[in-house]
Amino acid sequence: MSYYQLKDVYYTIKIKGSSGRAIFEGLNLKFKKSDFITLSGENGIGKTTLTKMLIGIIKPDSGVVLLDGDDVKLLECYEIGKKIGYLFQNPNIQLFNRSIKEELYFASDYGVKTSGDINQRYKDIVELLSLEKALNTPIVQLSQGEQQRVAIGTILMNDPEFIILDEPTVGLDEERKNTLKDTLIKLNNQGIGLLVISHDKDFIDDLPAKHLVLNKGGKICEKD
Amino acid sequence: MYGIELNNVKFSYNKNRVILDDISLKVKQGEIIGIIGPSGEGKTTLLRLINGTFNRGDKYQLDGEIKLLDVEILDYGDQLYQKVGTIYQNPDNQIIFTNVIDEIVFGMENHQYSKDLMDEKLDEILGLLDIWHLVKRNPNNLSGGEKQLIVLASILCLDVDILLLDEAFAAVDAERENLIIDVIKKLAKEKNKTIIMVEHDMSHLTIADNVYKLLEGKLCHIIN
Amino acid sequence: MKKIKHIIDPRVKILGVAILTGFIVFEQGMLQQVLIGVLSLGFAVYVGADLIGILKKLRRFLTLFFTLVIIQSFFRSGGNPLITVLGIKIVTDQGLYMAISYVVRMFVIIASGAVISTSSMRTTLQGFSQLKLPYVLGLMTSIGIRFLPILGEEIQNAYTSMSLRGINVKALPIKKRISIIGSLFVPIVFSALNRAQKISESIEMRGYVVGEKRTSYYTLKMVAKDYITLIVLTGLVLTITFI
Numbered sequence: 045m046s047y048y049q050l051k052d053v054y055y056t057i058k059i060k061g062s063s064g065r066a067i068f069e070g071l072n073l074k075f076k077k078s079d080f081i082t083l084s085g086e087n088g089i090g091k092t093t094l095t096k097m098l099i100g101i102i103k104p105d106s107g108v109v110l111l112d113g114d115d116v117k118l119l120e121c122y123e124i125g126k127k128i129g130y131l132f133q134n135p136n137i138q139l140f141n142r143s144i145k146e147e148l149y150f151a152s153d154y155g156v157k158t159s160g161d162i163n164q165r166y167k168d169i170v171e172l173l174s175l176e177k178a179l180n181t182p183i184v185q186l187s188q189g190e191q192q193r194v195a196i197g198t199i200l201m202n203d204p205e206f207i208i209l210d211e212p213t214v215g216l217d218e219e220r221k222n223t224l225k226d227t228l229i230k231l232n233n234q235g236i237g238l239l240v241i242s243h244d245k246d247f248i249d250d251l252p253a254k255h256l257v258l259n260k261g262g263k264i265c266e267k268d
Numbered sequence: 269m270y271g272i273e274l275n276n277v278k279f280s281y282n283k284n285r286v287i288l289d290d291i292s293l294k295v296k297q298g299e300i301i302g303i304i305g306p307s308g309e310g311k312t313t314l315l316r317l318i319n320g321t322f323n324r325g326d327k328y329q330l331d332g333e334i335k336l337l338d339v340e341i342l343d344y345g346d347q348l349y350q351k352v353g354t355i356y357q358n359p360d361n362q363i364i365f366t367n368v369i370d371e372i373v374f375g376m377e378n379h380q381y382s383k384d385l386m387d388e389k390l391d392e393i394l395g396l397l398d399i400w401h402l403v404k405r406n407p408n409n410l411s412g413g414e415k416q417l418i419v420l421a422s423i424l425c426l427d428v429d430i431l432l433l434d435e436a437f438a439a440v441d442a443e444r445e446n447l448i449i450d451v452i453k454k455l456a457k458e459k460n461k462t463i464i465m466v467e468h469d470m471s472h473l474t475i476a477d478n479v480y481k482l483l484e485g486k487l488c489h490i491i492n
Numbered sequence: 493m494k495k496i497k498h499i500i501d502p503r504v505k506i507l508g509v510a511i512l513t514g515f516i517v518f519e520q521g522m523l524q525q526v527l528i529g530v531l532s533l534g535f536a537v538y539v540g541a542d543l544i545g546i547l548k549k550l551r552r553f554l555t556l557f558f559t560l561v562i563i564q565s566f567f568r569s570g571g572n573p574l575i576t577v578l579g580i581k582i583v584t585d586q587g588l589y590m591a592i593s594y595v596v597r598m599f600v601i602i603a604s605g606a607v608i609s610t611s612s613m614r615t616t617l618q619g620f621s622q623l624k625l626p627y628v629l630g631l632m633t634s635i636g637i638r639f640l641p642i643l644g645e646e647i648q649n650a651y652t653s654m655s656l657r658g659i660n661v662k663a664l665p666i667k668k669r670i671s672i673i674g675s676l677f678v679p680i681v682f683s684a685l686n687r688a689q690k691i692s693e694s695i696e697m698r699g700y701v702v703g704e705k706r707t708s709y710y711t712l713k714m715v716a717k718d719y720i721t722l723i724v725l726t727g728l729v730l731t732i733t734f735i
Contacts, residue, residue, distance in 0.1 A: 059409065138649075377708055
């Protein structure tokens with residue numbers, strides 16, 4: 045049974061004054077809960093559109109997107125968020141607080157309950173992402189790599205089953221890309237599924253994942 | 269004549285935050301150099317000292333000599349912008365119009381080029397970059413690589429002698445990457461422009477004549 | 493010489509809109525106001541504005557607006573009652589007059605926006621420029637418009653990421669909802685300021701200095717049709733004023 049499934053998805057971007065640009069013409073894709081997948085493809089081919097369909101922000105013109113058997117169209121964003129995490133290309137768009145601690149406790153401050161001891165989880169995540177030294181620095185003063193780790197931290201506080209990362213290597217240097225790589229491998233080993241969108245060949249080649257390529261019209265093929 | 273000359277340049281924000289520690293660098297006209305190194309402020313600060321946009325608001329200490337085409341950088345005044353052009357990582361932070369032609373002619377209009385001269389430049393540069401087909405488009409709808417080509421066109425129309433690229437390939441797909449790299453080679457070898465490419469990805473620096481590494485404020489030569 | 497394809501010169505549109513909105517502010521008579529409203533409609537249709545499309549897009553706003561107008565104009569004392577229920581004046585003639593006045597004025601504003609939007613941003617900018625208005629105003633407006641979709645996308649992304657943390661914003665009590673919307677704007681404002689700085693650099697590096705002389709790739713030339721349109725429009729407005 046697949047965890048995520050896009051079935052016969054058709055989608056066209058409407059452009060003023062023309063018939064629009066067809067992005068997906070019969071896209072079919074499925075993955076299991078703890079899959080580790082990378083998706084590459086040319087700029088503008090629809091990678092980000094695909095991820096936005098997975099979290100329901102973009103709805104297909106026809107076809108269906110299923111998450112654990114449920115039609116994503118019928119789910120509210122916060123319901124999807126209980127299982128799925130999403131790391132935006134620009135991590136600071138998902139950071140709303142002054143300090144790391146406030147940021148990680150943000151969801152629970154607004155009533156989101158997750159199983160287990162939240163304080164223990166906080167400690168574990170700070171350790172996993174090596175954020176101890178940054179705890180006293182305001183988020184706005186952190187480097188992009190650190191902000192990205194905080195954003196991942198906020199996702200992990202929710203105990204996700206699957207995380208989608210949109211171009212996580214843009215703006216990172218070699219050292220930080222390696223750190224990210226290690227973190228992703230650690231997370232997948234804990235059973236969290238990962239979908240990494242990236243056009244960074246070297247980065248994705250180094251990941252122990254299934255490598256897919258998105259081509260025109262939504263045709264998916266495996267990378268050799 | 270050297271395109272760019274840095275002699276014993278020291279730049280710091282205060283005694284504890286030394287960004288550039290006694291940097292000396294000579295770049296010939298028509299030469300392409302690459303600068304790599306870990307993320308931090310060094311590489312971008314170096315570029316900003318050359319293009320005149322380093323943050324004059326902050327308290328800083330700058331020692332040493334910076335010369336462009338044998339002229340002390342401070343002696344250029346406003347003319348500096350006609351000598352140096354910079355392309356940054358994110359074209360969405362550089363493009364301000366919703367029409368490609370408007371974007372490209374903006375700089376020429378500011379420098380009071382006549383209509384005929386503008387047409388001449390457009391012919392030359394749009395031909396060089398092979399982007400005539402993009403002329404009526406809205407930059408919002410272009411791919412990352414196409415956008416960077418527009419930014420490049422806009423700068424080249426001003427006949428700058430020195431071109432700085434600050435991780436300009438981050439948002440560019442493989443196909444356009446090669447086109448831009450070819451153009452850079454042409455600009456250096458055929459038009460004698462002096463070029464500095466700041467990069468995380470060594471693969472973009474195959475066309476560089478020399479590559480340097482900026483580490484802890486010091487510049488060291490790596491490859492010839 | 494590259495001529496921009498347009499039917500009516502943007503300067504005619506700018507001046508026409510200025511005249512119409514200027515006069516609607518000063519017109520007192522009901523008849524005059526309604527006639528200016530009709531003239532605005534005519535002008536918008538004449539320049540090819542998609543009024544219906546724009547009104548459709550403004551549906552929600554207009555509903556709110558009409559509601560406010562009705563609330564404002566009902567139960568007004570003063571003037572002769574037109575509708576009374578159980579001895580209470582519901583609608584007076586003064587109230588009705590005010591309601592119609594608001595509606596007509598809003599319509600003129602919307603029609604004016606529709607008229608301006610029939611020219612591209614660049615040609616309108618050029619119109620401002622050739623009318624000797626400061627280029628910087630048009631440039632700032634044009635940049636604002638260019639970044640509207642990006643701002644919209646960022647707001648959506650921020651809200652989405654907030655929801656994806658499991659927070660059901662719509663179900664929060666009012667106080668918490670207001671505070672969370674406040675938090676929403678933290679990254680947005682930060683990003684906007686950052687972008688503003690980079691954009692101003694991009695502009696500066698291409699030689700733009702506010703107020704300095706600059707040339708233009710485009711030149712607008714008015715033809716007979718443009719002049720006639722402007723004269724007729726002005727004449728009609730003056731006639732209406734002095735009926």
